[in-house]
Structures are given as C-alpha cells and as structure tokens.
Amino acid sequence: MCGVTRKDKIRKNYVRGTVKATEVSAKMQERRINWYGHVIRSEEDYIGNRVMEMHVDGRRRGRPKLRWRDRLKEDLEDKGLRREGAMDRTRWKRLARNSDLI
Known part of the structure; x- marks a missing residue:
C-alpha cells in the first residue's frame, strides 16, 4: 500500500497516520448510520422499512x-x-461522518 511490509514491523497506528486514514470500525459505523438514514427517508412500503420493523x-x-x-x-x-x-x-451525512485524519 505505501511500501511497508509486515517484515518492517511498523505499528498500524503509525501507518494509518502516515496514510491519513481512519480505523475500519469507524468507517463501518459511518456506513451503518448512512444506510439507516437511507432506509428512514425511503417510502413506507420499501422492503428495508418492513424488515426494520419485523419481529x-x-x-x-x-x-x-x-x-x-x-x-x-x-x-x-x-x-x-x-x-x-x-x-x-446532507446534514445527516455530515453528522454521521467519521472523517479521515487530516
């Protein structure tokens, strides 16, 4: 990815800071929240809404x-x-964002 291999024994936090990327778990959280917003904004008979309310x-x-x-x-x-x-x-996406390190 950036010329670093496991043999170099460099910690992932250092590499992530160099590449300016957030953790995968933070990005997964962002995507879950964005998808939830998509489902909420969709029509009532949308399959995603029906599944969300299903028990x-x-x-x-x-x-x-x-x-x-x-x-x-x-x-x-x-x-x-x-x-x-x-x-x-637009506001929802902005609030849900776990921005990459700058």
Whole structure:
C-alpha cells in the first residue's frame, strides 16, 4: 500500500497516520448510520422499512446474538443522532461522518 511490509514491523497506528486514514470500525459505523438514514427517508412500503420493523418469534439457545439494530442503536447514541434528523440528508451525512485524519 505505501511500501511497508509486515517484515518492517511498523505499528498500524503509525501507518494509518502516515496514510491519513481512519480505523475500519469507524468507517463501518459511518456506513451503518448512512444506510439507516437511507432506509428512514425511503417510502413506507420499501422492503428495508418492513424488515426494520419485523419481529421474529421464537427463542434461541445460548447467548443472544448482537443484532444490526442493536449495534445501530449504540452508534446513534455514540454520535448523538436521532431518527428525526435523518430526513435532512446532507446534514445527516455530515453528522454521521467519521472523517479521515487530516
């Protein structure tokens, strides 16, 4: 990518700072929030909206799986965003952004 190999034994934080890129987890958070805004702004009969409101009956054995909705809730709380804010697309995208290091 930038002329660095694993044999050089350079820490990823140093390389990330040199390349001016954010962590992958921060970018994933940004994409989840952007997709949620897209679904919220879409029509009511859109399949994404129907799936978001769907509830599956039944129980699982063992530890409950972390659902996309649960992770999204954490992301929205972390950023201080609310569902109503998604209607303004440009503002939503700006607030959801985890900008690359400058």
